[in-house]
Amino acid sequence: MPASSSRVVVRGSGSIGQRHARVFRQEGADVSLWPVRDRGPAAADDVDEATGAALLDDTSGPATLRDAFVVVATDTARHVADAIEALDAGAEKVLVEKPVAPTAEDARALYEHPRHLDVWVAAPLRAHEAFRHLRRLVSRLDQGGSAHVWSQSWLPDWRPDRDYRDSYSARPGEGGVLRDLVHEIDYATVLFGAPVLLGAGVAVGGPLEMDAEQAATLLWTSGRAFHVTMRLDYVTRPSSRGVVVRSPDGILEWDVGRAAVRHTTPDGEVTEQLFDHDLDRDIVMGTQARAALTLRPSSAVDERVARGAPATLTEGIASIRLCDEARAAGVPEPAAITDTHSEDGS
Incomplete structure (x- = not known):
């Protein structure tokens, strides 16, 4: 179905x-916006001023x-119920924002729904040109190898106009x-490939005033003979996000903030490609929207994957x-975390 003939309803x-x-409007779809908070009855010609979508x-x-x-x-707590409501009402397909549910068990009702194969889960990093190039490499x-993946930032900087303690990010559930x-x-x-968790460290305390975990470090192995470490935190400035892959066949690096992929051959020859369109979030989400x-x-x-589509429900x-397993198995990290991790993943 081409975007120009699509009717899209955004819940929330x-x-x-x-x-x-x-x-979705930029992609040519006919878009309606259905807020959760009661704003009173909407007139037939009411339009959201920020997006131009019908209210x-x-x-x-x-x-x-x-x-x-x-x-x-x-x-997040109502993702499953809202998705099921849409499916039961006859929606053609449903795209659920991440995470699909607070826990895997919470998602069971959606997975067991007879139309669960019509559900996407948002995963816009898959829509980055740099990611798709990296996947090919x-x-x-x-021969497999090792990888370090990280996303580290300072949560109060995410939405400077809103107290982070009032956001869903700070809620433990x-x-x-x-x-x-x-x-x-x-x-x-x-x-x-599919991960098998070997260990995790989880920090609930830290410099931020919140009850949800502020940092986590994961270690896993995968079916493609890779060992993966991952660092996720809200307590690092300046922000840094990327992956470095080391193997007998060379080193691959994705710097998400620069939209750059660097390839170092076993002989030390270095090539770098920049993907400037990845720096425009609307372009990236437009790629995901078209594919979905x-x-x-x-x-x-x-x-x-080649088209930058979202994740499947499965x-x-x-x-x-894997998040559930990490929280269950996680060894508490020191509360006063101020990670000094460098941008190259070392």
């Missing part, structure tokens, strides 16, 4: 819901779900770095399950 009008609405209310919203592409961008590493930065787990699984509209979660995996749940 927070910052990510508004971005979805804006991006719905709890009276008009349910009837619009049938045959629509529905984006669930509500709080990693696929040529026949919905936020924390494992859920919030689950994109890293997702893309590492695409690159290196035109493909299905049951499409061949190579086509899905993949989204698998990432959350």
Whole structure:
């Protein structure tokens, strides 16, 4: 289905819901925005000023779900219920924001739904050109190797106009770095294969006033003979995000902040490619939107990844399950964490 003939309903009008609405409109879709918070009855011609999308209310919203592409961008705790409501109402496909649910068990009802194969889970890092280029390079590493993946930042800088302590990120049942930065787990699984967790360290305390975990360090092995370490935290300035892969066939690096992929051959020859479009979040989410509209979660995996499609429901749940395992097995880290990790992953 081309975007120009698609009807999209975005459930939830927070910052990510508004971005979805804006991006799908840019892709040519007919977009409606259905807020969770009661704003009173919406008139037939009401439009959201920030996105240009038609506004719905709890009276008009349910009837619009049938045959629509529905984006669930509500709080994590209600993702499953909102997705099931859309499927039961006859939505064509559903895209659920990450994480799909607070825990893998919480996602069971959605997975057991007869139409669970019509559900996507947002994974916009897959839509980066740099990531897709990196995947092609990693696929040529026949001898396996090691990888370090990291996403480290300072949570108060995420939304400077809002107290981070009031955000979902700070809630122990919905936020924390494992859920919030689950994109890293997702893309590492695409690159290196299904993970088997070997160990984890989790820090609930730290410099931020919040009850959710502020940092986590994971170690796993994968089916493609890679050993992976991962560092996720809210307590690092300046922010840094990327992956470095070391193998007998050379070194690969993705600097997400620079949109750069560097390849060092075994002989020390270095090439670097920049993917400037990755620095525009709307362009990246537009790639994900087009793929989600035109493909299905049951499409061949190579086509899905090559097109920058979101994760499938099965993949989204698998990432959350690894988060669950890390919290259950995690050794407490020191509370006063001020990580000094360098940008090259060393």
